[in-house]
Amino acid sequence: MKIIDSKNLHRWKAISLVEEQLDLPNGKRIAHTTILHPGASVILPITDDGRIVLINQFRPSLKKWLLELPAGTIEQPETPEQCAMRELEEETGYRAARFTSLGQVTPLAGFCDEIQHLFVGHDLTLSNGRECDEDEVIEVVTFSLAELEQKIVEGEITDTKTIACLSKAKLCGLI
Template sequence: MSKIIHQWKSISLIEESVTLPTNITVKHTKIQHPGAAVILPITSSGNIILINQFRPSLKKWLLELPAGTIEVGETPLQCAERELEEETGYSAASFHSLGQVTPLAGFCDEIQHLFIARNLSLTTRFECDEDEVIEVIELSLEALHDKIRHDQITDTKTIACLSKAQLRGYL
Protein backbone atom coordinates (compact mmCIF):
# COMPACT_ATOMS: atom_id res chain seq x y z
CA MET A 1 0.00 0.00 0.00
CA SER A 2 1.31 3.45 -0.83
CA LYS A 3 -0.02 6.98 -0.51
CA ILE A 4 1.11 10.31 -1.88
CA ILE A 5 1.97 12.69 0.94
CA HIS A 6 2.98 15.63 -1.25
CA GLN A 7 3.50 16.32 -4.95
CA TRP A 8 5.51 19.07 -6.70
CA LYS A 9 6.00 19.16 -10.47
CA SER A 10 6.82 15.54 -11.42
CA ILE A 11 8.20 14.61 -7.99
CA SER A 12 6.14 12.95 -5.26
CA LEU A 13 6.70 12.17 -1.61
CA ILE A 14 5.33 8.65 -1.10
CA GLU A 15 4.72 6.60 2.02
CA GLU A 16 4.55 2.89 1.34
CA SER A 17 4.77 -0.52 2.95
CA VAL A 18 7.92 -2.40 1.94
CA THR A 19 8.73 -6.01 2.76
CA LEU A 20 12.44 -6.35 3.48
CA PRO A 21 14.51 -9.44 2.54
CA THR A 22 14.07 -10.51 6.19
CA ASN A 23 10.26 -10.73 5.57
CA ILE A 24 9.66 -7.81 7.91
CA THR A 25 7.27 -5.19 6.50
CA VAL A 26 8.10 -1.56 7.32
CA LYS A 27 6.71 1.84 6.41
CA HIS A 28 9.11 3.67 4.14
CA THR A 29 8.90 7.24 2.90
CA LYS A 30 10.58 8.01 -0.40
CA ILE A 31 10.80 10.69 -3.01
CA GLN A 32 9.52 9.31 -6.32
CA HIS A 33 11.45 10.93 -9.17
CA PRO A 34 11.12 10.30 -12.93
CA GLY A 35 14.90 10.27 -13.42
CA ALA A 36 17.34 12.73 -14.92
CA ALA A 37 19.98 13.16 -17.58
CA VAL A 38 23.43 14.57 -16.80
CA ILE A 39 25.57 15.87 -19.65
CA LEU A 40 29.36 16.20 -19.86
CA PRO A 41 29.78 18.61 -22.82
CA ILE A 42 33.31 18.52 -24.25
CA THR A 43 34.43 21.25 -26.66
CA SER A 44 36.65 20.61 -29.69
CA SER A 45 39.59 21.95 -27.64
CA GLY A 46 38.89 19.47 -24.82
CA ASN A 47 37.38 21.97 -22.40
CA ILE A 48 34.26 21.19 -20.37
CA ILE A 49 31.08 23.30 -20.43
CA LEU A 50 29.58 23.69 -16.96
CA ILE A 51 26.86 25.81 -15.45
CA ASN A 52 27.03 27.93 -12.34
CA GLN A 53 23.49 27.59 -11.01
CA PHE A 54 21.83 29.21 -8.01
CA ARG A 55 20.26 26.40 -5.99
CA PRO A 56 17.42 27.76 -3.79
CA SER A 57 17.40 24.66 -1.56
CA LEU A 58 20.99 25.44 -0.55
CA LYS A 59 20.66 29.22 -1.01
CA LYS A 60 23.95 29.27 -2.90
CA TRP A 61 25.56 28.84 -6.31
CA LEU A 62 26.78 25.41 -7.45
CA LEU A 63 29.20 24.80 -10.29
CA GLU A 64 27.92 21.67 -12.01
CA LEU A 65 27.32 19.88 -15.28
CA PRO A 66 24.07 20.64 -17.10
CA ALA A 67 21.30 18.21 -16.15
CA GLY A 68 17.57 17.95 -15.92
CA THR A 69 14.54 15.88 -15.10
CA ILE A 70 13.15 13.50 -17.71
CA GLU A 71 9.74 14.64 -18.92
CA VAL A 72 6.76 12.35 -19.60
CA GLY A 73 7.28 10.41 -22.83
CA GLU A 74 10.93 11.46 -23.10
CA THR A 75 13.91 9.10 -23.25
CA PRO A 76 17.04 9.90 -21.21
CA LEU A 77 18.84 10.82 -24.45
CA GLN A 78 16.06 13.18 -25.53
CA CYS A 79 16.22 14.77 -22.10
CA ALA A 80 20.01 15.19 -22.42
CA GLU A 81 19.63 16.84 -25.82
CA ARG A 82 16.92 19.22 -24.56
CA GLU A 83 18.63 20.12 -21.29
CA LEU A 84 22.00 20.80 -22.94
CA GLU A 85 20.38 23.40 -25.19
CA GLU A 86 18.10 24.88 -22.55
CA GLU A 87 20.80 25.31 -19.92
CA THR A 88 23.88 26.13 -22.03
CA GLY A 89 22.74 27.23 -25.48
CA TYR A 90 24.77 24.38 -27.05
CA SER A 91 23.64 21.42 -29.11
CA ALA A 92 25.78 18.35 -29.75
CA ALA A 93 26.15 16.22 -32.88
CA SER A 94 27.06 13.16 -30.82
CA PHE A 95 26.08 11.79 -27.43
CA HIS A 96 27.60 8.74 -25.76
CA SER A 97 26.06 7.02 -22.74
CA LEU A 98 28.21 6.55 -19.64
CA GLY A 99 25.57 4.49 -17.85
CA GLN A 100 23.77 5.60 -14.73
CA VAL A 101 24.11 6.43 -11.05
CA THR A 102 21.69 6.33 -8.11
CA PRO A 103 22.43 9.51 -6.14
CA LEU A 104 20.11 9.26 -3.12
CA ALA A 105 19.09 5.61 -2.75
CA GLY A 106 18.31 5.93 0.96
CA PHE A 107 15.21 8.03 0.31
CA CYS A 108 14.81 8.65 -3.43
CA ASP A 109 14.31 6.36 -6.43
CA GLU A 110 15.92 8.77 -8.93
CA ILE A 111 18.24 7.31 -11.55
CA GLN A 112 20.61 9.73 -13.29
CA HIS A 113 21.59 8.81 -16.85
CA LEU A 114 25.07 10.09 -17.73
CA PHE A 115 26.13 11.26 -21.20
CA ILE A 116 29.15 12.75 -22.93
CA ALA A 117 28.24 15.35 -25.57
CA ARG A 118 30.72 16.17 -28.35
CA ASN A 119 30.82 18.20 -31.56
CA LEU A 120 29.15 21.16 -29.87
CA SER A 121 27.51 24.07 -31.68
CA LEU A 122 26.06 27.24 -30.20
CA THR A 123 22.34 27.60 -30.86
CA THR A 124 19.87 30.37 -30.21
CA ARG A 125 18.00 28.20 -27.71
CA PHE A 126 18.84 29.13 -24.13
CA GLU A 127 15.61 28.83 -22.15
CA CYS A 128 16.05 28.39 -18.44
CA ASP A 129 13.02 27.46 -16.39
CA GLU A 130 11.48 30.27 -14.33
CA ASP A 131 13.13 28.97 -11.14
CA GLU A 132 16.61 28.61 -12.73
CA VAL A 133 19.38 31.20 -12.60
CA ILE A 134 22.32 29.95 -14.67
CA GLU A 135 25.69 31.18 -15.93
CA VAL A 136 27.58 29.12 -18.54
CA ILE A 137 31.26 28.44 -17.74
CA GLU A 138 33.99 26.75 -19.82
CA LEU A 139 36.88 25.12 -17.96
CA SER A 140 39.89 23.03 -18.88
CA LEU A 141 39.97 19.52 -17.45
CA GLU A 142 42.88 20.58 -15.21
CA ALA A 143 40.91 23.57 -13.85
CA LEU A 144 37.89 21.32 -13.28
CA HIS A 145 40.02 18.83 -11.31
CA ASP A 146 41.48 21.70 -9.28
CA LYS A 147 37.99 22.97 -8.38
CA ILE A 148 36.95 19.48 -7.24
CA ARG A 149 40.14 19.11 -5.15
CA HIS A 150 39.49 22.46 -3.43
CA ASP A 151 35.76 21.88 -2.77
CA GLN A 152 34.71 24.51 -5.30
CA ILE A 153 32.77 21.76 -7.06
CA THR A 154 30.88 19.52 -4.63
CA ASP A 155 27.99 18.42 -6.86
CA THR A 156 27.87 14.62 -6.85
CA LYS A 157 26.40 14.16 -10.34
CA THR A 158 29.24 16.25 -11.78
CA ILE A 159 31.93 14.32 -9.93
CA ALA A 160 30.34 10.95 -10.77
CA CYS A 161 29.93 11.74 -14.46
CA LEU A 162 33.49 13.04 -14.75
CA SER A 163 34.78 9.97 -12.89
CA LYS A 164 32.92 7.54 -15.16
CA ALA A 165 34.19 9.36 -18.27
CA GLN A 166 37.76 9.14 -17.00
CA LEU A 167 37.49 5.49 -15.92
CA ARG A 168 36.22 4.61 -19.39
CA GLY A 169 39.06 6.49 -21.09
CA TYR A 170 37.06 9.32 -22.63
CA LEU A 171 39.11 12.07 -20.95
Protein backbone atom coordinates in the same frame (compact mmCIF):
# COMPACT_ATOMS: atom_id res chain seq x y z
CA MET B 1 10.12 -7.38 -1.13
CA LYS B 2 6.37 -6.91 -1.20
CA ILE B 3 4.41 -3.63 -1.08
CA ILE B 4 1.49 -3.98 1.35
CA ASP B 5 0.11 -0.43 1.17
CA SER B 6 1.04 2.85 -0.48
CA LYS B 7 -0.10 6.41 0.28
CA ASN B 8 0.78 9.54 -1.69
CA LEU B 9 1.71 12.23 0.89
CA HIS B 10 2.56 15.07 -1.50
CA ARG B 11 3.02 15.80 -5.20
CA TRP B 12 5.02 18.63 -6.81
CA LYS B 13 5.56 18.78 -10.57
CA ALA B 14 6.65 15.25 -11.57
CA ILE B 15 7.87 14.33 -8.07
CA SER B 16 5.86 12.53 -5.38
CA LEU B 17 6.43 11.76 -1.71
CA VAL B 18 5.01 8.31 -0.98
CA GLU B 19 4.76 6.31 2.23
CA GLU B 20 4.66 2.54 1.81
CA GLN B 21 4.19 -0.43 4.09
CA LEU B 22 6.72 -3.00 2.92
CA ASP B 23 7.62 -6.59 3.69
CA LEU B 24 11.41 -6.71 3.36
CA PRO B 25 13.36 -9.71 2.04
CA ASN B 26 14.27 -10.58 5.65
CA GLY B 27 10.57 -10.88 6.56
CA LYS B 28 10.29 -7.63 8.53
CA ARG B 29 7.45 -5.21 7.81
CA ILE B 30 8.36 -1.51 7.78
CA ALA B 31 6.94 1.89 6.87
CA HIS B 32 9.23 3.61 4.35
CA THR B 33 8.93 7.05 2.78
CA THR B 34 10.29 7.49 -0.74
CA ILE B 35 10.56 10.39 -3.14
CA LEU B 36 9.44 9.12 -6.55
CA HIS B 37 11.36 10.88 -9.33
CA PRO B 38 11.07 10.34 -13.12
CA GLY B 39 14.85 10.33 -13.56
CA ALA B 40 17.31 12.81 -14.99
CA SER B 41 20.02 13.19 -17.60
CA VAL B 42 23.46 14.65 -16.90
CA ILE B 43 25.62 15.94 -19.73
CA LEU B 44 29.40 16.36 -19.91
CA PRO B 45 29.77 18.70 -22.91
CA ILE B 46 33.28 18.83 -24.39
CA THR B 47 34.27 21.56 -26.86
CA ASP B 48 36.51 20.86 -29.88
CA ASP B 49 39.49 22.31 -27.98
CA GLY B 50 38.89 19.96 -25.00
CA ARG B 51 37.26 22.42 -22.61
CA ILE B 52 34.31 21.25 -20.53
CA VAL B 53 31.13 23.32 -20.39
CA LEU B 54 29.62 23.74 -16.93
CA ILE B 55 26.93 25.90 -15.47
CA ASN B 56 27.20 28.06 -12.38
CA GLN B 57 23.66 27.78 -11.06
CA PHE B 58 22.02 29.44 -8.08
CA ARG B 59 20.35 26.69 -6.07
CA PRO B 60 17.54 28.12 -3.88
CA SER B 61 17.42 24.96 -1.70
CA LEU B 62 21.04 25.56 -0.66
CA LYS B 63 20.85 29.36 -1.06
CA LYS B 64 24.13 29.38 -2.93
CA TRP B 65 25.74 28.98 -6.35
CA LEU B 66 26.92 25.54 -7.52
CA LEU B 67 29.32 24.72 -10.33
CA GLU B 68 27.81 21.70 -12.05
CA LEU B 69 27.31 19.92 -15.32
CA PRO B 70 24.08 20.70 -17.17
CA ALA B 71 21.31 18.29 -16.23
CA GLY B 72 17.57 18.01 -15.97
CA THR B 73 14.52 15.93 -15.24
CA ILE B 74 13.20 13.59 -17.91
CA GLU B 75 9.81 14.72 -19.23
CA GLN B 76 7.47 12.01 -20.49
CA PRO B 77 7.64 10.59 -23.13
CA GLU B 78 11.33 11.59 -23.53
CA THR B 79 14.15 9.11 -23.56
CA PRO B 80 17.18 9.94 -21.39
CA GLU B 81 19.13 10.95 -24.53
CA GLN B 82 16.32 13.24 -25.72
CA CYS B 83 16.31 14.85 -22.28
CA ALA B 84 20.09 15.32 -22.50
CA MET B 85 19.74 17.02 -25.89
CA ARG B 86 17.00 19.36 -24.63
CA GLU B 87 18.66 20.25 -21.32
CA LEU B 88 22.07 20.89 -22.88
CA GLU B 89 20.61 23.45 -25.26
CA GLU B 90 18.23 25.03 -22.73
CA GLU B 91 20.88 25.50 -20.05
CA THR B 92 24.02 26.23 -22.09
CA GLY B 93 22.96 27.20 -25.61
CA TYR B 94 25.06 24.33 -27.04
CA ARG B 95 23.92 21.43 -29.21
CA ALA B 96 25.87 18.20 -29.41
CA ALA B 97 26.06 16.31 -32.71
CA ARG B 98 26.44 13.05 -30.80
CA PHE B 99 26.19 11.65 -27.30
CA THR B 100 28.05 8.79 -25.64
CA SER B 101 26.21 7.06 -22.80
CA LEU B 102 28.17 6.48 -19.59
CA GLY B 103 25.42 4.48 -17.90
CA GLN B 104 23.58 5.41 -14.73
CA VAL B 105 24.09 6.47 -11.13
CA THR B 106 21.68 6.31 -8.18
CA PRO B 107 22.37 9.47 -6.17
CA LEU B 108 19.95 9.18 -3.22
CA ALA B 109 19.03 5.49 -2.89
CA GLY B 110 18.21 5.76 0.82
CA PHE B 111 15.07 7.81 0.20
CA CYS B 112 14.66 8.52 -3.53
CA ASP B 113 14.24 6.29 -6.60
CA GLU B 114 15.88 8.77 -9.01
CA ILE B 115 18.21 7.36 -11.64
CA GLN B 116 20.59 9.77 -13.34
CA HIS B 117 21.66 8.90 -16.91
CA LEU B 118 25.17 10.12 -17.73
CA PHE B 119 26.23 11.32 -21.19
CA VAL B 120 29.21 12.92 -22.88
CA GLY B 121 28.24 15.49 -25.52
CA HIS B 122 30.59 15.69 -28.53
CA ASP B 123 30.92 18.02 -31.54
CA LEU B 124 29.30 21.04 -29.91
CA THR B 125 27.85 24.01 -31.76
CA LEU B 126 26.27 27.14 -30.33
CA SER B 127 22.58 27.65 -31.05
CA ASN B 128 19.99 30.29 -30.20
CA GLY B 129 18.10 27.80 -28.06
CA ARG B 130 19.21 28.83 -24.56
CA GLU B 131 16.00 29.15 -22.56
CA CYS B 132 16.27 28.57 -18.82
CA ASP B 133 13.27 27.61 -16.73
CA GLU B 134 11.64 30.34 -14.65
CA ASP B 135 13.35 29.16 -11.45
CA GLU B 136 16.83 28.79 -13.02
CA VAL B 137 19.56 31.39 -12.65
CA ILE B 138 22.49 30.11 -14.72
CA GLU B 139 25.86 31.33 -15.97
CA VAL B 140 27.70 29.23 -18.59
CA VAL B 141 31.42 28.66 -17.95
CA THR B 142 34.17 26.45 -19.41
CA PHE B 143 37.18 24.83 -17.78
CA SER B 144 39.97 22.43 -18.66
CA LEU B 145 39.88 18.99 -17.06
CA ALA B 146 42.86 19.93 -14.86
CA GLU B 147 41.04 23.05 -13.63
CA LEU B 148 37.93 21.00 -12.82
CA GLU B 149 39.91 18.37 -10.95
CA GLN B 150 41.57 21.11 -8.89
CA LYS B 151 38.16 22.63 -8.10
CA ILE B 152 36.97 19.22 -6.88
CA VAL B 153 40.07 18.79 -4.69
CA GLU B 154 39.65 22.30 -3.25
CA GLY B 155 35.94 21.77 -2.54
CA GLU B 156 34.73 24.35 -5.07
CA ILE B 157 32.81 21.61 -6.91
CA THR B 158 30.69 19.53 -4.54
CA ASP B 159 27.86 18.48 -6.85
CA THR B 160 27.76 14.66 -6.86
CA LYS B 161 26.37 14.21 -10.38
CA THR B 162 29.19 16.37 -11.73
CA ILE B 163 31.89 14.48 -9.84
CA ALA B 164 30.39 11.10 -10.81
CA CYS B 165 30.06 11.96 -14.50
CA LEU B 166 33.57 13.41 -14.72
CA SER B 167 34.99 10.36 -12.94
CA LYS B 168 33.15 7.88 -15.14
CA ALA B 169 34.19 9.71 -18.34
CA LYS B 170 37.81 9.74 -17.20
CA LEU B 171 37.76 6.06 -16.21
CA CYS B 172 36.27 5.23 -19.64
CA GLY B 173 39.03 7.16 -21.39
CA LEU B 174 36.70 9.77 -22.87
CA ILE B 175 38.46 12.75 -21.26
